[in-house]
Amino acid sequence: xxxxxxxxxxxxxxxxxxxxxxxVYRVGGYHAFRAxxxxxxxxxxxxxxxxxxxxxxxxxxxxxYFGSDAMxxxxxxxxxxxxxxxxxxxxxRLGAWxxxxxxxxxxxxxxxxxxxxxDSGQGAVxxxxxxxxxxxxxxxxxxxxxxxLNILVHTRNADMFNRLLRDVVGERDVTLIEVTxxxxxxxxxxxxxIDRGEFIAxxxxxVPVSSESRTRMIPFLGAPARxxxxxxILASLLKCPVYTLFSTRQGKGYDxxxxxxxxxxxxxxxxxxxxITAYMQRYVQELEINVQRAPLQWFNFYPFWDQx
Numbered sequence: 001x002x003x004x005x006x007x008x009x010x011x012x013x014x015x016x017x018x019x020x021x022x023x024v025y026r027v028g029g030y031h032a033f034r035a036x037x038x039x040x041x042x043x044x045x046x047x048x049x050x051x052x053x054x055x056x057x058x059x060x061x062x063x064x065y066f067g068s069d070a071m072x073x074x075x076x077x078x079x080x081x082x083x084x085x086x087x088x089x090x091x092x093r094l095g096a097w098x099x100x101x102x103x104x105x106x107x108x109x110x111x112x113x114x115x116x117x118x119d120s121g122q123g124a125v126x127x128x129x130x131x132x133x134x135x136x137x138x139x140x141x142x143x144x145x146x147x148x149l150n151i152l153v154h155t156r157n158a159d160m161f162n163r164l165l166r167d168v169v170g171e172r173d174v175t176l177i178e179v180t181x182x183x184x185x186x187x188x189x190x191x192x193x194i195d196r197g198e199f200i201a202x203x204x205x206x207v208p209v210s211s212e213s214r215t216r217m218i219p220f221l222g223a224p225a226r227x228x229x230x231x232x233i234l235a236s237l238l239k240c241p242v243y244t245l246f247s248t249r250q251g252k253g254y255d256x257x258x259x260x261x262x263x264x265x266x267x268x269x270x271x272x273x274x275x276i277t278a279y280m281q282r283y284v285q286e287l288e289i290n291v292q293r294a295p296l297q298w299f300n301f302y303p304f305w306d307q308x
Contacts, residue, residue: 105253132248
């Protein structure tokens with residue numbers, strides 16, 4: 001298996017396909033969408049060996065870690081289902097942005113955690129992952145005027161999808177902040193967001209585009225994998241509560257799971273490296289719990305465990 005970085009895996013063809021599929025869904029409805037979806041997915045599945053191989057590797061690790069009885073088999077059919085789940089998630093993202101009825105079918109048992117945080121007047125950092133559909137949270141922010149959400153994105157890889165969102169559903173009052181390079185000005189801006197009681201959402205399961213040196217090897221699904229330490233260093237600078245938050249498709253709706261990771265991330269001079277690693281391990285453990293709940297909804301289609 002190769003060692004290509006996730007930022008080098010282009011999504012042009014797939015996003016073009018999703019643009020077509022969303023148009024078909026809006027014009028022809030669900031059944032027309034399902035009819036067009038399959039050939040698009042089959043084309044992508046058979047022509048993108050890197051993504052297909054990465055999916056099979058992930059599925060094998062799931063079965064080894066959680067047990068073969070609890071996880072789907074690592075077959076081409078299951079890998080295709082994995083791709084199919086990604087396609088469905090992409091459509092749901094657009095639905096969440098366009099305020100569709102999917103936002104009425106959300107199970108959020110820990111909702112009070114975030115409501116209490118809102119009541120405190122202090123913002124917080126929300127650590128998510130490429131698991132399920134974080135755009136559901138973006139959609140919820142349009143329904144709660146008290147919730148102001150700032151999404152940190154690596155726009156080198158996100159520009160295409162952001163452009164698709166603008167073209168299809170128009171602008172939304174949610175701030176996307178590009179963090180390919182974390183400058184002092186960006187850090188000051190984010191601190192202002194926290195002081196105003198706003199939330200900052202970060203997907204913390206991919207290596208930074210600009211610097212692969214700011215990473216650590218953390219055990220994930222039974223083997224060391226490279227995770228970024230930037231989100232945790234940023235959280236320590238912001239001096240605010242940190243939560244894990246994952247949103248996965250369950251039936252016709254979504255489950256949102258939220259846990260407090262820390263009242264604040266504290267990195268003392270002595271033992272700083274060990275402290276960062278401990279916070280990252282707690283995050284990865286929560287990620288594993290939520291991956292187990294929705295094994296076909298973790299969408300990192302590149303050699304995740306083979307990044308040197």
